[in-house]
Amino acid sequence: MKSTPAALRRFARSRFTDATKPRGLLIAFEGPDGSGKTTQRKLFKTWLESEGYDVVTTKWNSSDLIKPLIKSRKAVRALSAEEFSLLHGADFRHRVEQVILPALWAGKVVVADRFLFTGLARDVARGLDLDWVLKLYQPLLWPDMVFYFSVTPLTSRKRVTATRVPSFYESGQDVTQVDDPVESYQRFIARVIREYESLALIFNMITVDAEQSIGEQHHLIRRLFLEGRQRPWSDWNAEAVAEWLANSPGSGR
Amino acid sequence: MTKTARRTPRATLTAVDGVDAAAVLAGARRALGALPRGGISAWDASGVFQELAVAGDSAGAPSARTLLLLYAADLAFRLRWQIRPALAEGRSVVAAPYVETAVAFGRAAGLEPAWLANLFRFALRPNTRQFVHAPRTRALAVKDGFVGFSCGCISIDGGKNARRRLVERTAAELRRRDR
Numbered sequence: 001m002k003s004t005p006a007a008l009r010r011f012a013r014s015r016f017t018d019a020t021k022p023r024g025l026l027i028a029f030e031g032p033d034g035s036g037k038t039t040q041r042k043l044f045k046t047w048l049e050s051e052g053y054d055v056v057t058t059k060w061n062s063s064d065l066i067k068p069l070i071k072s073r074k075a076v077r078a079l080s081a082e083e084f085s086l087l088h089g090a091d092f093r094h095r096v097e098q099v100i101l102p103a104l105w106a107g108k109v110v111v112a113d114r115f116l117f118t119g120l121a122r123d124v125a126r127g128l129d130l131d132w133v134l135k136l137y138q139p140l141l142w143p144d145m146v147f148y149f150s151v152t153p154l155t156s157r158k159r160v161t162a163t164r165v166p167s168f169y170e171s172g173q174d175v176t177q178v179d180d181p182v183e184s185y186q187r188f189i190a191r192v193i194r195e196y197e198s199l200a201l202i203f204n205m206i207t208v209d210a211e212q213s214i215g216e217q218h219h220l221i222r223r224l225f226l227e228g229r230q231r232p233w234s235d236w237n238a239e240a241v242a243e244w245l246a247n248s249p250g251s252g253r
Numbered sequence: 254m255t256k257t258a259r260r261t262p263r264a265t266l267t268a269v270d271g272v273d274a275a276a277v278l279a280g281a282r283r284a285l286g287a288l289p290r291g292g293i294s295a296w297d298a299s300g301v302f303q304e305l306a307v308a309g310d311s312a313g314a315p316s317a318r319t320l321l322l323l324y325a326a327d328l329a330f331r332l333r334w335q336i337r338p339a340l341a342e343g344r345s346v347v348a349a350p351y352v353e354t355a356v357a358f359g360r361a362a363g364l365e366p367a368w369l370a371n372l373f374r375f376a377l378r379p380n381t382r383q384f385v386h387a388p389r390t391r392a393l394a395v396k397d398g399f400v401g402f403s404c405g406c407i408s409i410d411g412g413k414n415a416r417r418r419l420v421e422r423t424a425a426e427l428r429r430r431d432r
Contacts, residue, residue: 005363064312066319069304082329082375083299090315090322097408098313135371136322246363247316247408 008242015105016233016241024104025229026141028115030200031149032193033170034159035210036217040149041113043218044225048109056103058095060114065098066091077168081126081175088119089136096141101244115143117199125191126175139239145228147221148200149210153190160185264291264340266377268351271385272424274398280385281349291345292335296399299330306402314408317362324355324399325372332377340377350399352376353384353430354423358400361422362407384431392424393417 003011016023027044029037041057048055061067070087073079079087103110116137123133151159160166161182168174171181172188200207206224208217267284271277274296281293297303301323305315315323331348339346352373359369387395395401400423404416411418 065305065308065315066323068308069301069323072304080329080333083326083333086322086326086329087301090319090326093319093322094313094315097316097319132371132374135368138365138368243316243318247410 003246005242005246008245009238012238012241012245013233013235016237022107023233024107025109025145026100026104026112026143027109027225028112028117028143028146029149030115030117030146030196030205031210032121032151032153032156032189032196033166034156035149035151036159036214037147037149037210038113039214040147040208040217040221041111043214044221045111047218047222048111054106054108056099056108056110058099058110058112060118061088061091063091063094063098065094074167074169077174079169079174081123081128084126084169084174085119085123085128085133085136088123089133092116092119092137096240097244097248100141101241102248105241112143115146116140117146117148117196117203117205120199121192121195124195125172125188139243140236141240142234142236144231144234145225146203146205147224148196148205148207149217150197150200150207151193151210153186153193155211156189156193157182157186160189264343265345265380266336266340267345267347267381267383268353268379269347269349269383269385270351270353270357271387271427272354272357272392272398272400272420273385273387273395274350274401276385276387276391277349277354277398280383281347284347284349284381284383285345288345288347290343291347292339294331294335294339294346294348296350297327298335299327301327301330302399302402305406314406316408317359317364317403320403320407321355321359321364321369321372325375328352328355328373328376332375336377348379351379353382353427354399357426357430358403358419358423360426361419362409384427386428386431387424389421389424392420395420 029041031037045055061070100110120133124130166181166185171185173184176184176187178184269277269280269284285291336346356369404420409415
């Protein structure tokens with residue numbers, strides 16, 4: 001079937017706003033390292049499944065196609081800020097097309113452990129222009145909910161370094177030029193958190209106080225999910241879905 | 254004694270673009286011949302696409318947008334390690350291909366001009382642009398270089414014919430941009 005972009009956008013809209021079919025939901029967990037979001041993501045997934053939802057998880061920098069490219073370049077510390085940003089953008093786009101959109105189209109709940117906001121916060125903390133980075137991620141796919149796990153730089157540093165030494169890029173040594181990874185991490189994560197806090201405001205994320213107990217956070221997330229799952233589909237997403245439909249053989253058209 | 258100012262030839266960046274990788278390289282060599290000191294910066298200096306080529310089918314075929322993000326990552330690498338250092342040392346560079354090939358491919362695949370312009374915002378503006386236009390039959394047979402590689406592995410609805418049309422549209426877009 002040959003369709004125009006406008007027809008594909010209409011088709012996408014009709015699929016995601018059809019009240020007779022279960023609509024896929026995209027829930028993103030965001031926050032700095034050591035904020036406990038992975039723990040919460042796992043608890044949330046288990047609970048969703050116990051409630052009968054079909055759940056798909058996707059993690060940052062995890063596509064089978066791009067992840068090996070990034071890993072090999074990180075190992076030899078060969079990435080500039082632009083290359084770091086562009087390769088992570090490619091990984092994200094590939095996962096959107098291969099994992100996230102197919103699952104949403106099939107009516108599943110996608111739980112994303114980090115989303116494009118991770119790219120924005122880290123890249124801007126590396127000195128790149130927010131506008132340039134944000135446009136790399138277009139056409140944008142907005143999650144139905146974004147939980148932002150808020151911690152102080154000190155908490156992040158304490159939790160991360162309690163069990164390991166942060167890696168070269170994780171500690172931002174490529175931009176801080178500080179030899180000690182822990183000291184570099186403390187400086188870099190403060191910049192990342194500053195960017196996250198701004199993004200949380202701009203993009204209306206749900207801020208979770210990640211200094212609370214694990215149980216308190218989990219019950220808050222459950223409650224907010226139940227309250228928010230009936231939100232209308234964001235029409236901003238029509239562009240991303242239409243592009244995926246146009247390029248994907250067997251996408252269900 | 255009179256002093257005479259000694260003029261150093263200015264280092265320049267020449268972009269050579271086209272769908273046919275072999276013809277682009279030949280064009281780059283011709284362009285280089287006219288320059289006093291210089292070298293060629295070619296596609297995939299970073300090895301990103303070489304590594305992509307060995308990924309298994311289960312990894313999923315990339316879209317035009319994903320391929321262009323990777324092209325931009327490779328170009329950032331070329332700028333950092335080849336183009337900028339050479340220019341800083343007073344040597345000229347022929348970048349083959351450069352930005353126009355990627356933009357033409359993106360336009361042929363239906364991507365927005367604004368997104369493409371933003372993607373390559375970091376690239377240096379070349380002093381000279383050259384286009385190498387391949388005959389239609391030659392362009393359709395292209396297997397290597399960015400366009401040949403991308404059209405061979407891209408996720409696209411319509412199979413082989415859609416891939417041929419993409420090469421044709423890329424070549425047509427490059428001719429349009431050359432006007």
